[in-house]
Amino acid sequence: MFLKSTVDTNEHAPSYYAASVNWQTDYPQLEGDIAVDVAIVGGGFSGVATAVELGERGYSVALIESNRIGWGASGRNGGQIIGGYGRDPSAFRGSIGSDGVTAVEGMGWECVEIIKQRIEKYQIDCDLKWGWCEVGLKKRHLKAYRQWAKEEPEMKLLDRDEIKQYVNSELYLGGYYREDWGHIQPLNLCIGEARVAESLGAKIFEHSKITAINFGESPAVETDKGRVKADHVILCGNAYMGDLVPYLDARVLPATSCIIATEPLAYEQLAQSMVRDVAVCDSRTALDYYRLSADKRLLFGGLSNYTGLDPTNATAIMQAKMRKVFPALSAVKIDYSWSGRMGISVRRMPQIGRVANSNVLYVSGYSGHGVAPTHMTGRILAEAVDGDTRRFDIMNKMFHMPWPGGKLLRRPAMAAGMMLYKLRDRL
Ligand SMILES: Cc1cc2nc3c(=O)[nH]c(=O)nc-3n(C[C@H](O)[C@H](O)[C@H](O)COP(=O)(O)OP(=O)(O)OC[C@H]3O[C@@H](n4cnc5c(N)ncnc54)[C@H](O)[C@@H]3O)c2cc1C
Structure with a gap:
Protein backbone atom coordinates (compact mmCIF):
# COMPACT_ATOMS: atom_id res chain seq x y z
CA MET A 1 0.00 0.00 0.00
CA GLN A 80 -22.88 3.85 13.35
CA ILE A 81 -24.51 4.44 16.74
CA ILE A 82 -22.85 1.86 18.96
CA GLY A 83 -23.41 1.87 22.71
CA GLY A 84 -20.78 1.17 25.31
CA TYR A 85 -17.16 2.17 25.03
CA GLY A 86 -14.45 0.59 22.92
CA ARG A 87 -13.15 -1.26 25.94
CA ASP A 88 -14.80 -3.18 28.76
CA PRO A 89 -14.78 -0.79 31.78
CA SER A 90 -14.06 -3.68 34.16
CA ALA A 91 -10.44 -3.50 32.91
CA PHE A 92 -10.26 -0.25 34.95
CA ARG A 93 -11.68 -1.69 38.21
CA GLY A 94 -8.31 -1.14 39.92
CA SER A 95 -8.49 2.63 39.40
CA ILE A 96 -12.24 3.37 39.45
CA GLY A 97 -13.58 0.59 41.74
CA SER A 98 -16.68 -1.52 41.21
CA ASP A 99 -19.02 1.48 41.55
CA GLY A 100 -17.01 3.25 38.86
CA VAL A 101 -17.31 0.23 36.56
CA THR A 102 -21.09 0.19 37.08
CA ALA A 103 -21.26 3.94 36.39
CA VAL A 104 -19.27 3.63 33.13
CA GLU A 105 -21.43 0.69 32.02
CA GLY A 106 -24.48 2.90 32.63
CA MET A 107 -22.95 5.71 30.57
CA GLY A 108 -22.40 3.24 27.73
CA TRP A 109 -26.16 2.82 27.63
CA GLU A 110 -27.06 6.47 28.33
CA CYS A 111 -24.99 7.80 25.40
CA VAL A 112 -27.34 6.14 22.89
CA GLU A 113 -30.39 7.44 24.79
CA ILE A 114 -29.02 11.00 24.56
CA ILE A 115 -28.86 10.81 20.75
CA LYS A 116 -32.31 9.28 20.54
CA GLN A 117 -33.91 11.85 22.82
CA ARG A 118 -32.08 14.80 21.28
CA ILE A 119 -33.15 13.90 17.75
CA GLU A 120 -36.74 13.49 18.95
CA LYS A 121 -36.81 16.60 21.13
CA TYR A 122 -35.32 18.97 18.55
CA GLN A 123 -36.61 17.15 15.45
CA ILE A 124 -33.14 16.86 13.86
CA ASP A 125 -33.41 15.50 10.32
CA CYS A 126 -30.47 13.04 10.08
CA ASP A 127 -31.85 9.74 8.66
CA LEU A 128 -31.91 7.91 12.01
CA LYS A 129 -32.48 4.14 11.65
CA TRP A 130 -32.36 1.47 14.36
CA GLY A 131 -30.76 -1.96 13.88
CA TRP A 132 -27.13 -3.09 14.09
CA CYS A 133 -25.28 -6.34 13.40
CA GLU A 134 -21.84 -7.63 14.28
CA VAL A 135 -20.67 -10.38 11.95
CA GLY A 136 -18.01 -13.04 12.54
CA LEU A 137 -15.51 -14.64 10.19
CA LYS A 138 -13.97 -17.02 12.71
CA LYS A 139 -15.27 -19.58 15.17
CA ARG A 140 -13.65 -17.60 17.99
CA HIS A 141 -15.82 -14.59 17.07
CA LEU A 142 -19.00 -16.68 17.46
CA LYS A 143 -17.75 -18.07 20.76
CA ALA A 144 -17.27 -14.51 22.06
CA TYR A 145 -20.82 -13.54 20.96
CA ARG A 146 -22.29 -16.52 22.85
CA GLN A 147 -20.41 -15.41 25.95
CA TRP A 148 -21.52 -11.75 25.69
CA ALA A 149 -25.13 -12.74 25.00
CA LYS A 150 -25.37 -14.26 28.48
CA GLU A 151 -25.07 -10.73 29.91
CA GLU A 152 -26.77 -8.74 27.13
CA PRO A 153 -30.41 -9.64 26.58
CA GLU A 154 -30.57 -7.15 23.65
CA MET A 155 -28.31 -9.42 21.56
CA LYS A 156 -30.10 -11.79 19.21
CA LEU A 157 -27.63 -14.49 18.12
CA LEU A 158 -27.75 -15.42 14.43
CA ASP A 159 -26.34 -18.54 12.79
CA ARG A 160 -24.88 -18.72 9.29
CA ASP A 161 -28.28 -18.95 7.58
CA GLU A 162 -30.00 -16.41 9.80
CA ILE A 163 -27.33 -13.74 9.30
CA LYS A 164 -28.05 -13.89 5.56
CA GLN A 165 -31.51 -12.51 6.26
CA TYR A 166 -29.68 -9.32 7.32
CA VAL A 167 -26.43 -9.33 5.32
CA ASN A 168 -26.33 -11.52 2.24
CA SER A 169 -22.66 -12.53 2.18
CA GLU A 170 -20.97 -15.95 2.09
CA LEU A 171 -18.15 -14.60 4.24
CA TYR A 172 -19.73 -14.78 7.67
CA LEU A 173 -20.14 -17.79 9.95
CA GLY A 174 -22.75 -16.01 12.05
CA GLY A 175 -23.29 -12.88 14.08
CA TYR A 176 -25.80 -11.07 16.22
CA TYR A 177 -28.40 -8.36 15.83
CA ARG A 178 -29.52 -5.66 18.20
CA GLU A 179 -32.40 -3.27 17.75
CA ASP A 180 -31.18 -0.63 20.21
CA TRP A 181 -28.15 0.50 18.16
CA GLY A 182 -28.36 1.94 14.65
CA HIS A 183 -27.13 4.60 12.25
CA ILE A 184 -27.44 8.24 11.18
CA GLN A 185 -26.12 10.71 8.60
CA PRO A 186 -23.45 12.07 10.96
CA LEU A 253 -2.50 8.93 18.04
CA PRO A 254 -4.33 10.11 14.90
CA ALA A 255 -5.36 7.10 12.77
CA THR A 256 -6.87 7.32 9.29
CA SER A 257 -9.92 5.37 8.14
CA CYS A 258 -11.43 5.40 4.64
CA ILE A 259 -15.00 5.14 3.32
CA ILE A 260 -16.48 4.72 -0.16
CA ALA A 261 -20.10 5.33 -1.20
CA THR A 262 -21.57 3.45 -4.15
CA GLU A 263 -24.22 4.73 -6.50
CA PRO A 264 -27.78 4.03 -5.20
CA LEU A 265 -28.42 0.27 -5.32
CA ALA A 266 -31.29 -1.31 -7.23
CA TYR A 267 -33.78 -3.64 -5.54
CA GLU A 268 -32.01 -6.81 -6.80
CA GLN A 269 -28.62 -5.51 -5.68
CA LEU A 270 -30.00 -4.84 -2.20
CA ALA A 271 -31.36 -8.40 -2.03
CA GLN A 272 -27.84 -9.64 -2.87
CA SER A 273 -26.17 -7.52 -0.18
CA MET A 274 -27.96 -5.47 2.45
CA VAL A 275 -31.19 -7.37 2.92
CA ARG A 276 -32.01 -5.32 6.01
CA ASP A 277 -31.23 -1.63 6.52
CA VAL A 278 -28.87 -2.21 9.45
CA ALA A 279 -25.39 -0.96 10.28
CA VAL A 280 -22.75 -3.70 10.24
CA CYS A 281 -19.26 -4.19 11.72
CA ASP A 282 -17.17 -7.31 11.48
CA SER A 283 -15.18 -8.56 14.47
CA ARG A 284 -11.62 -8.18 13.20
CA THR A 285 -9.23 -5.60 14.62
CA ALA A 286 -8.76 -4.15 11.11
CA LEU A 287 -12.49 -4.31 10.53
CA ASP A 288 -14.90 -3.59 7.68
CA TYR A 289 -17.91 -1.47 8.64
CA TYR A 290 -20.81 -0.61 6.39
CA ARG A 291 -24.44 0.41 6.07
CA LEU A 292 -26.94 1.90 3.64
CA SER A 293 -27.55 5.62 3.20
CA ALA A 294 -31.08 7.00 3.06
CA ASP A 295 -30.96 6.83 -0.75
CA LYS A 296 -29.70 3.20 -0.65
CA ARG A 297 -26.03 3.63 -1.40
CA LEU A 298 -23.67 1.23 0.30
CA LEU A 299 -21.27 3.20 2.50
CA PHE A 300 -18.36 0.84 3.05
CA GLY A 301 -15.52 1.73 5.44
CA GLY A 302 -12.28 0.32 6.80
CA LEU A 303 -8.59 0.37 5.91
CA SER A 304 -7.46 1.99 9.15
CA ASN A 305 -3.82 2.94 9.32
CA TYR A 306 -1.66 4.62 11.92
CA THR A 307 0.93 6.32 9.76
CA GLY A 308 -1.02 9.60 9.65
CA LEU A 309 -1.05 9.31 5.85
CA ASP A 310 -3.73 8.31 3.34
CA PRO A 311 -3.31 5.33 0.96
CA THR A 312 -2.79 6.65 -2.61
CA ASN A 313 -5.24 4.12 -4.01
CA ALA A 314 -7.82 4.06 -1.21
CA THR A 315 -10.84 3.88 -3.54
CA ALA A 316 -9.53 0.80 -5.35
CA ILE A 317 -8.50 -0.94 -2.12
CA MET A 318 -11.86 -0.22 -0.51
CA GLN A 319 -13.70 -1.40 -3.63
CA ALA A 320 -11.78 -4.67 -3.55
CA LYS A 321 -12.72 -5.12 0.12
CA MET A 322 -16.37 -4.44 -0.67
CA ARG A 323 -16.34 -6.94 -3.56
CA LYS A 324 -14.94 -9.60 -1.27
CA VAL A 325 -17.94 -9.20 1.02
CA PHE A 326 -20.50 -8.66 -1.76
CA PRO A 327 -19.30 -10.10 -5.11
CA ALA A 328 -22.71 -9.23 -6.57
CA LEU A 329 -21.78 -5.53 -6.29
CA SER A 330 -18.61 -5.89 -8.39
CA ALA A 331 -19.87 -3.65 -11.18
CA VAL A 332 -21.46 -0.88 -9.11
CA LYS A 333 -20.05 2.61 -9.52
CA ILE A 334 -18.27 4.37 -6.66
CA ASP A 335 -19.60 7.92 -6.41
CA TYR A 336 -17.68 9.17 -3.34
CA SER A 337 -14.48 8.29 -1.51
CA TRP A 338 -13.03 10.06 1.54
CA SER A 339 -11.06 9.56 4.71
CA GLY A 340 -10.91 10.97 8.22
CA ARG A 341 -8.82 10.88 11.35
CA MET A 342 -9.83 9.33 14.61
CA GLY A 343 -7.95 9.78 17.88
CA ILE A 344 -6.64 6.59 19.41
CA SER A 345 -5.76 6.50 23.12
CA LEU A 408 8.91 10.21 16.37
CA LEU A 409 8.41 6.54 17.21
CA ARG A 410 4.78 6.22 18.34
CA ARG A 411 3.44 5.82 14.79
CA PRO A 412 5.86 3.10 13.61
CA ALA A 413 5.43 1.32 16.96
CA MET A 414 1.65 1.34 16.61
CA ALA A 415 1.80 0.38 12.90
CA ALA A 416 3.97 -2.63 13.81
CA GLY A 417 1.51 -3.62 16.54
CA MET A 418 -1.38 -3.39 14.07
CA MET A 419 0.48 -5.64 11.63
CA LEU A 420 0.51 -8.32 14.33
CA TYR A 421 -3.23 -7.90 14.91
CA LYS A 422 -3.87 -8.11 11.15
CA LEU A 423 -1.90 -11.36 11.00
CA ARG A 424 -3.95 -12.68 13.91
CA ASP A 425 -7.16 -11.66 12.08
CA ARG A 426 -6.14 -14.06 9.29
CA LEU A 427 -5.65 -17.09 11.54
C1 LIG B 1 -13.63 7.38 8.82
C2 LIG B 1 -14.14 7.27 10.24
C3 LIG B 1 -15.17 6.38 10.52
C4 LIG B 1 -15.69 6.30 11.83
N1 LIG B 1 -16.81 5.54 12.05
C5 LIG B 1 -17.39 5.56 13.28
C6 LIG B 1 -18.64 4.91 13.49
O1 LIG B 1 -19.26 4.39 12.54
N2 LIG B 1 -19.15 4.88 14.75
C7 LIG B 1 -18.50 5.46 15.80
O2 LIG B 1 -18.99 5.39 16.94
N3 LIG B 1 -17.35 6.17 15.61
C8 LIG B 1 -16.80 6.25 14.39
N4 LIG B 1 -15.66 6.99 14.18
C9 LIG B 1 -15.12 7.78 15.29
C10 LIG B 1 -15.91 9.07 15.54
O3 LIG B 1 -16.19 9.69 14.31
C11 LIG B 1 -15.12 10.02 16.44
O4 LIG B 1 -14.79 9.34 17.64
C12 LIG B 1 -15.90 11.27 16.82
O5 LIG B 1 -16.49 11.87 15.70
C13 LIG B 1 -14.98 12.25 17.52
O6 LIG B 1 -15.63 13.49 17.64
P1 LIG B 1 -14.84 14.76 18.17
O7 LIG B 1 -15.80 15.88 18.23
O8 LIG B 1 -14.15 14.40 19.45
O9 LIG B 1 -13.68 15.02 17.10
P2 LIG B 1 -13.81 15.60 15.61
O10 LIG B 1 -15.11 15.28 15.01
O11 LIG B 1 -12.59 15.16 14.87
O12 LIG B 1 -13.81 17.17 15.81
C14 LIG B 1 -12.68 17.91 16.18
C15 LIG B 1 -12.84 19.30 15.59
O13 LIG B 1 -11.94 20.19 16.25
C16 LIG B 1 -11.48 21.13 15.31
N5 LIG B 1 -10.23 21.69 15.82
C17 LIG B 1 -9.05 21.02 16.02
N6 LIG B 1 -8.13 21.89 16.48
C18 LIG B 1 -8.72 23.11 16.57
C19 LIG B 1 -8.24 24.40 16.93
N7 LIG B 1 -6.96 24.61 17.30
N8 LIG B 1 -9.11 25.44 16.89
C20 LIG B 1 -10.41 25.25 16.52
N9 LIG B 1 -10.90 24.04 16.13
C21 LIG B 1 -10.06 22.98 16.15
C22 LIG B 1 -11.32 20.31 14.02
O14 LIG B 1 -11.33 21.15 12.87
C23 LIG B 1 -12.51 19.36 14.10
O15 LIG B 1 -13.63 19.83 13.38
C24 LIG B 1 -15.11 7.08 12.89
C25 LIG B 1 -14.04 7.94 12.61
C26 LIG B 1 -13.57 8.05 11.30
C27 LIG B 1 -12.46 9.02 11.02
Missing part, protein backbone atom coordinates in the same frame (compact mmCIF):
# COMPACT_ATOMS: atom_id res chain seq x y z
CA PHE A 2 1.48 3.39 -1.02
CA LEU A 3 0.87 6.40 1.18
CA LYS A 4 0.48 10.15 0.66
CA SER A 5 -0.23 13.17 2.86
CA THR A 6 -3.88 13.84 3.55
CA VAL A 7 -5.18 16.63 1.33
CA ASP A 8 -7.64 18.44 3.55
CA THR A 9 -8.93 21.93 2.80
CA ASN A 10 -10.85 24.28 5.10
CA GLU A 11 -14.10 23.02 3.61
CA HIS A 12 -15.76 19.64 4.14
CA ALA A 13 -14.11 16.49 2.77
CA PRO A 14 -15.65 15.38 -0.56
CA SER A 15 -17.94 12.87 1.15
CA TYR A 16 -21.41 11.61 0.47
CA TYR A 17 -22.36 13.42 3.67
CA ALA A 18 -21.17 16.80 2.42
CA ALA A 19 -23.11 16.15 -0.80
CA SER A 20 -26.32 15.33 1.11
CA VAL A 21 -26.07 17.94 3.85
CA ASN A 22 -29.32 19.58 4.97
CA TRP A 23 -27.82 22.87 6.06
CA GLN A 24 -24.72 24.68 4.76
CA THR A 25 -23.25 26.44 7.76
CA ASP A 26 -21.77 29.90 7.39
CA TYR A 27 -20.91 31.08 10.88
CA PRO A 28 -18.67 34.16 11.22
CA GLN A 29 -14.98 34.20 12.05
CA LEU A 30 -14.05 35.15 15.59
CA GLU A 31 -12.96 38.80 15.63
CA GLY A 32 -12.20 41.00 18.64
CA ASP A 33 -12.64 40.10 22.30
CA ILE A 34 -15.65 38.40 23.85
CA ALA A 35 -16.38 36.91 27.27
CA VAL A 36 -18.57 33.86 27.96
CA ASP A 37 -19.04 31.27 30.67
CA VAL A 38 -17.55 28.44 28.57
CA ALA A 39 -15.36 28.48 25.45
CA ILE A 40 -15.37 25.21 23.49
CA VAL A 41 -12.62 24.50 20.97
CA GLY A 42 -13.67 22.15 18.15
CA GLY A 43 -17.03 21.81 16.41
CA GLY A 44 -17.32 18.01 16.17
CA PHE A 45 -19.75 15.89 18.18
CA SER A 46 -17.77 16.42 21.40
CA GLY A 47 -17.95 20.19 20.99
CA VAL A 48 -21.55 20.53 19.79
CA ALA A 49 -22.94 18.00 22.29
CA THR A 50 -21.21 19.89 25.12
CA ALA A 51 -22.57 23.19 23.79
CA VAL A 52 -26.14 21.79 23.75
CA GLU A 53 -25.87 20.41 27.29
CA LEU A 54 -24.45 23.71 28.58
CA GLY A 55 -27.06 25.76 26.68
CA GLU A 56 -29.81 23.65 28.23
CA ARG A 57 -28.36 24.47 31.66
CA GLY A 58 -28.37 28.22 30.91
CA TYR A 59 -24.62 28.80 30.37
CA SER A 60 -23.32 31.25 27.77
CA VAL A 61 -21.10 29.40 25.29
CA ALA A 62 -18.71 30.20 22.44
CA LEU A 63 -18.02 27.27 20.10
CA ILE A 64 -14.93 27.87 17.99
CA GLU A 65 -14.08 25.68 14.99
CA SER A 66 -10.99 25.84 12.74
CA ASN A 67 -12.88 24.85 9.61
CA ARG A 68 -16.59 24.01 9.38
CA ILE A 69 -18.94 22.51 11.96
CA GLY A 70 -18.59 18.72 11.56
CA TRP A 71 -15.46 19.06 9.42
CA GLY A 72 -13.44 16.46 11.41
CA ALA A 73 -14.23 12.82 12.20
CA SER A 74 -17.79 13.71 13.24
CA GLY A 75 -18.82 14.72 9.73
CA ARG A 76 -16.98 11.89 7.95
CA ASN A 77 -17.54 8.73 9.98
CA GLY A 78 -19.42 5.48 9.42
CA GLY A 79 -22.49 6.91 11.14
CA LEU A 187 -22.80 15.46 9.36
CA ASN A 188 -26.50 16.27 9.48
CA LEU A 189 -26.66 15.24 13.14
CA CYS A 190 -23.59 17.33 13.97
CA ILE A 191 -24.80 20.47 12.20
CA GLY A 192 -28.33 19.86 13.50
CA GLU A 193 -26.97 19.86 17.05
CA ALA A 194 -24.92 23.01 16.40
CA ARG A 195 -28.15 24.70 15.30
CA VAL A 196 -29.79 23.54 18.53
CA ALA A 197 -26.86 25.00 20.52
CA GLU A 198 -27.22 28.24 18.58
CA SER A 199 -30.96 28.35 19.34
CA LEU A 200 -30.05 27.99 23.03
CA GLY A 201 -27.79 31.05 22.76
CA ALA A 202 -24.35 29.66 21.78
CA LYS A 203 -22.14 31.92 19.68
CA ILE A 204 -20.59 29.80 16.93
CA PHE A 205 -17.47 30.68 14.94
CA GLU A 206 -16.05 28.89 11.90
CA HIS A 207 -12.72 29.27 10.12
CA SER A 208 -11.32 30.33 13.49
CA LYS A 209 -8.33 28.30 14.56
CA ILE A 210 -7.31 28.55 18.19
CA THR A 211 -3.56 29.09 18.25
CA ALA A 212 -2.95 29.98 21.90
CA ILE A 213 -4.44 29.16 25.29
CA ASN A 214 -4.07 31.07 28.52
CA PHE A 215 -4.23 28.52 31.34
CA GLY A 216 -4.33 31.14 34.10
CA GLU A 217 -7.05 31.55 36.71
CA SER A 218 -9.43 32.94 34.11
CA PRO A 219 -8.57 31.00 30.98
CA ALA A 220 -8.77 32.39 27.47
CA VAL A 221 -8.29 31.14 23.91
CA GLU A 222 -7.00 33.12 20.95
CA THR A 223 -7.10 33.09 17.16
CA ASP A 224 -5.09 35.47 15.00
CA LYS A 225 -8.08 37.84 14.99
CA GLY A 226 -9.84 37.40 18.30
CA ARG A 227 -9.91 36.21 21.88
CA VAL A 228 -12.49 34.50 24.07
CA LYS A 229 -12.24 34.84 27.82
CA ALA A 230 -14.20 32.28 29.83
CA ASP A 231 -14.62 30.69 33.26
CA HIS A 232 -13.98 27.32 31.63
CA VAL A 233 -12.32 26.27 28.38
CA ILE A 234 -13.12 22.83 26.95
CA LEU A 235 -10.78 21.34 24.35
CA CYS A 236 -12.56 19.08 21.85
CA GLY A 237 -10.10 19.15 18.92
CA ASN A 238 -9.27 15.45 19.35
CA ALA A 239 -7.14 13.95 16.52
CA TYR A 240 -7.07 17.28 14.63
CA MET A 241 -5.69 19.47 17.43
CA GLY A 242 -2.02 18.86 16.67
CA ASP A 243 0.39 20.12 19.29
CA LEU A 244 -1.70 23.03 20.60
CA VAL A 245 -1.34 21.35 24.00
CA PRO A 246 1.72 19.05 23.98
CA TYR A 247 0.41 17.09 27.00
CA LEU A 248 -2.68 16.09 24.97
CA ASP A 249 -0.81 15.59 21.70
CA ALA A 250 1.33 12.95 23.44
CA ARG A 251 -1.83 11.06 24.42
CA VAL A 252 -3.63 10.89 21.05
CA VAL A 346 -3.36 3.93 24.58
CA ARG A 347 -6.08 2.39 26.73
CA ARG A 348 -8.85 2.62 24.10
CA MET A 349 -11.07 4.70 26.37
CA PRO A 350 -12.05 8.33 25.86
CA GLN A 351 -9.77 10.55 27.93
CA ILE A 352 -11.71 13.17 29.87
CA GLY A 353 -9.72 15.35 32.20
CA ARG A 354 -8.33 18.71 33.23
CA VAL A 355 -5.03 20.27 32.13
CA ALA A 356 -2.81 20.77 35.19
CA ASN A 357 -5.42 21.82 37.81
CA SER A 358 -6.66 24.62 35.53
CA ASN A 359 -10.19 25.32 34.37
CA VAL A 360 -9.19 23.95 30.98
CA LEU A 361 -10.94 20.61 30.47
CA TYR A 362 -10.42 18.21 27.59
CA VAL A 363 -11.66 15.11 25.85
CA SER A 364 -9.97 12.97 23.23
CA GLY A 365 -9.17 9.44 22.12
CA TYR A 366 -12.49 7.67 21.47
CA SER A 367 -10.46 5.14 19.50
CA GLY A 368 -12.81 4.79 16.53
CA HIS A 369 -15.91 4.48 18.65
CA GLY A 370 -17.21 7.97 19.29
CA VAL A 371 -20.56 8.72 17.65
CA ALA A 372 -22.52 7.78 20.78
CA PRO A 373 -19.79 8.26 23.48
CA THR A 374 -19.17 11.91 22.40
CA HIS A 375 -22.75 12.60 23.44
CA MET A 376 -22.10 11.19 26.91
CA THR A 377 -18.96 13.34 27.10
CA GLY A 378 -21.02 16.46 26.42
CA ARG A 379 -23.18 15.63 29.43
CA ILE A 380 -20.24 14.73 31.71
CA LEU A 381 -18.39 17.98 30.86
CA ALA A 382 -21.53 20.10 31.32
CA GLU A 383 -22.17 18.44 34.69
CA ALA A 384 -18.57 19.22 35.71
CA VAL A 385 -18.89 22.89 34.72
CA ASP A 386 -22.16 22.95 36.66
CA GLY A 387 -20.37 21.74 39.82
CA ASP A 388 -21.22 18.03 39.73
CA THR A 389 -17.90 16.34 38.99
CA ARG A 390 -18.85 12.79 40.02
CA ARG A 391 -18.86 11.27 36.52
CA PHE A 392 -16.04 13.53 35.32
CA ASP A 393 -13.90 12.27 38.24
CA ILE A 394 -14.55 8.64 37.34
CA MET A 395 -13.48 9.22 33.72
CA ASN A 396 -10.50 11.28 34.87
CA LYS A 397 -9.29 8.46 37.12
CA MET A 398 -8.74 6.14 34.14
CA PHE A 399 -5.12 7.18 33.86
CA HIS A 400 -4.38 8.84 30.47
CA MET A 401 -1.12 7.42 29.26
CA PRO A 402 1.21 9.06 26.74
CA TRP A 403 1.98 6.98 23.65
CA PRO A 404 5.30 5.20 24.08
CA GLY A 405 7.96 6.21 21.60
CA GLY A 406 7.24 9.95 21.68
CA LYS A 407 6.39 11.97 18.58
